[in-house]
Amino acid sequence: MPNDRYEMIYDIVCQIPRGMVTTYGHIAEVIGVKSGARLVGWALNSVAHSARIDIPCHRVVNRLGELSGKMHFETPFVMRERLEQEGVTFVGEAVDLEKHLWKPVNCELRIANYE
């Protein structure tokens, strides 16, 4: 079957708890394309263009915690403001990943890695 990577990406992003963030790389890893972080960005871009506000794409940051996609929002400020509203703390221009990094967990993947 064709890889519905976008569906998976959307699903994962929707699962990000409030006040948490994740990175493109982690999402990509969960959906199977370990080095396909770009694809995640593309998916979110499509989402943004399709007005899929259901998906909290503002909780997805790059591996440094920087809001790489902030400029793709209505305004470059709304992203950070939303995160701050949810209780996310920032260190300079980046999210405090030490406190708010959420690792997406695929059920099947969890079974595979289960010890």
Add this chain to the structure above:
DNA sequence: ACTTTGACTTGCA
């Protein structure tokens, strides 16, 4: 159909 680029990440120089 081929080339270029993009909200990324990693590695080597």
Add this chain to the structure above:
DNA sequence: ATGCAAGCCAAAG
């Protein structure tokens, strides 16, 4: 520490 190149998938020109 900074900079360039490669790798990955999909979409647009």
